Amino acid sequence: MNGKAGVSTETREHVLMVASGLGFVPRNPESIKDPRRTRVIGLVFPNIINPMYPxxxxxxxxxxxxxxxEVFLTNTRDDSTVLSQVMTSLASRNVDGVILAAALEQDATSLRILRAAKIPFVYLSRCSPFVAGDFVGINDHAAGEEIMEHVLSHGYTQIATVIGPRHSTSSLARERGFVRTAAKGGVSITGTRKISTTLDSRGGRLAAEALLTSDSPPEVIVCGSDEIAIGVLEYAADHGIQVPKKLAVTGYDGLPHSLSGLINLTTIIQPQLEMATEAFAMLQKRMATPSSTYQSLLCAHQLHIGKTCGCPVAPGDAPPHS
Structure with missing residues (x-):
């Protein structure tokens, strides 16, 4: 199978014929250079519902x-116990490396399973501060500041924020960017106006219900993901709340459907394909050259001004492609 000498031509041909009949695909020539390689990497997401992850x-x-x-794809449902099981499974499969978009602050023990197995990994978007590793993402704090500055420019004072899990470093950085920038502008966002929820539209609907049925509903909801914002918009539509006339909404991610003319969400655009490509390139380098020093790559984000924040949008304005 690996092209080594020591067997006859007839035996080799027979084995390859049987393997082909069973659907077995031998390693490609690149893997023959290092028979220890499986030519498989793991890709770990918190969920596969949020379109950001696909x-x-x-x-x-x-x-x-x-x-x-080849890529072995799995998800953790943002559950640390599941992540530990996933790390054990990836280690037992002897994958060559892992791209991890599901790390949470408390996941140090799970991540050390990979470290002990000498399997390199790259953090994508979020990380565990307790286990050093290569990282690809954007400057979430700066992006949070930028979109909140735009919200404040409208003159809103009744502002709420809704993010994903706070034990995600990216979600927490976004919330801090939102809240600290609002405070600098004289707007305090505290208590029930700061919500952490699941990273999907259902989480957004639940947050919107809590905020908009309160005694003091906000004028604007600043969201830490597009899917959360979509859930807020769905709740508003179901209850006859006009956006942005009665409620302004912003997102974060820049997903194609969010940027479409139908929704045209004001949001932060993450360069999704660039981040993914850079994460694999970084992992490939790490697999080829193991090292105890790590690097961090921050890709450039972009603020997209849509129609959900209250800005007038010209009919001919087209949202950019991410």
Whole structure:
């Protein structure tokens, strides 16, 4: 199978014929250079419901295929116990490396399973501050500041924020960017006006219900993901709340459907395919050259002004492609 000498031509041909009949695909020539390689990497997401993650998966699998790697995709449901099981499974499968978009602050023990197995990994978007590793993402704090500055420019004073899990470093950085920038502008966001929820539209609907049925509903809801914002918009539509006339909403991610003319969400655009490609490139470098020093790459984000924040949008304005 690996092209080594020591067997007859007839035996080799017979074994390859049987393997082909069973559907077995031998390693490609690249893997023969290092028979210890499986040519498989792991890709770990918090969920596969949020369209952000399939976008990243598209970028990673495309880059991996071009380099002769297959991708083992799994998700953790943002559950630390599940992540530990996933790490154990990836280690037992002897994958060559892992791209991890599901790390939470408290996941140090799970991540050390990979470290003990000498399997390199790259953090994508979020990380665990207790286990050093390579990182690809954006400057979430700066992006949070930027979109909140735009919200404040409208003159809103009744502002609420809704983010994903606070034990996600990216969600927490976004919330801090939102809240600290609002405070600098004289607007305090505290208590029930700061909500942490699941990273999907259902989380957004639940947050919107809590905020908009309160005694003092906000004028604007600043969200830490597009899918959360979509859930807020769905709740508003179901209850006859006009956006942005009665409620302004902003998102964060820049997903294609959020930027479409139908929704045209004011949001932060993350360069999704670039981040995924860079994460695989960083992992490939780490697999080829192990090292105890790590690097961090921050990709450039972009503020997209849509129609959900209250800005007038010209009919001919087209949202950019991410």
């Amino acid at each position: 976008r990243w998966a598209q970028g990673v699998t495309t880059a991996a295929a071009a380099a002769g790697y």
